[in-house]
Amino acid sequence: SASFPQRAMEQKFLQDIIGAEKYFIGLYQDTEKTWRWINNSPFNGNIVNQHQNFDCVTIGLTNTFDAAPCNINLRWICEKLAK
Secondary structure (H helix, E strand, O other): OOOOOOOHHHHHHHHHHHOOOOEEEEEEEOOOOOEEEOOOOEOOOOEEOOOOOOOEEEEEOEEEEEEEOOOOOOEEOOOOOOO
C-alpha cells in the first residue's frame, strides 16, 4: 500500500482543501536521521526547514513538506483504505 502522500495528485488534492491549516503527515525522522513513512518505507523527496530537533513533517500553507517538532499541537492526516 502506498504511503501518504507519495502521489502528486494526492498532494495537490490535500493542499487544495486544507488551505491555511497545517497538518502532520505520516512522515518522520528515525534514530539514524533518515526520513521514513510510518509504514517504514524511505522518503526520497525534499524536506524544507530541517532542524536538528525537527523529526516530524507537516503539509499545508505552502507546496512543500516542512519539518516540524513532533510535540506541537497540530492535526494529523493519514491515508486509509476506502470502504
